[in-house]
Amino acid sequence: MMDAATGPRPSPGKEYFLIPHPDTPPRSVQHVNVSMHRSGRSMHITFAIEGATERLALPQPAKPYRTDELWRTTCLEFFVATGPESYLEFNFSPSSQWAEYRFDNYRAGMQALPVDEPPVILVSDEGDCLIVPVIIEWPNMAVGAVGLTAVIEETDGTKSYWALAHAPGAPDFHNRDCWIATLPVAGRP
DSSP: OEETTTEEOOOSSEEEEEEEOTTSOOSSEEEEEEEEEEETTEEEEEEEEEEOGGGBOOOOOOOOOBOSOGGGSSEEEEEEESSSSOEEEEEEOTTSOEEEEEESBTTBSOEEOOOSSOOEEOOEEOSSEEEEEEEEEOOTTOOSEEEEEEEEEBTTSOEEEEESSOOSSSOOTTSGGGOOEEOOOTTOO
């Protein structure tokens, strides 16, 4: 992440750099970085979208509540394995709306994931960098690989699909070939 006045800012936790899918290049976004760390029962995920932030299509701020189909516009996502085939999907909108799902296997058996505490989603526009810190309750069932992804829509209608890696074919964040991060240990990046 960059700070216009002082240069790079340290971010807590391990930092990951997402890449756009080659079939959906961005026009105004230069980089998408994600840092992730765990503290007790909380997972802290910070997304940083660098580029011409005034050209991002961002949903209007709203009360934080669960809603479906956030991925149709700018949406930040976190996937985590819970077993050999099962996994969780978390969607975070810069509007502060969110969704959490459980899947039995690849795109099948989708159910809303019950949560005790909704995610906390904050947004800070720093001119050339949109910072979106998210805090979620630690998913106890999470055991393995992690996918960090983003759908970014621009005001001209351009949509780019960002992930740690992309499988061949169209963008598909549910494909575990995209999940190359690992869960952080509590208190360590």
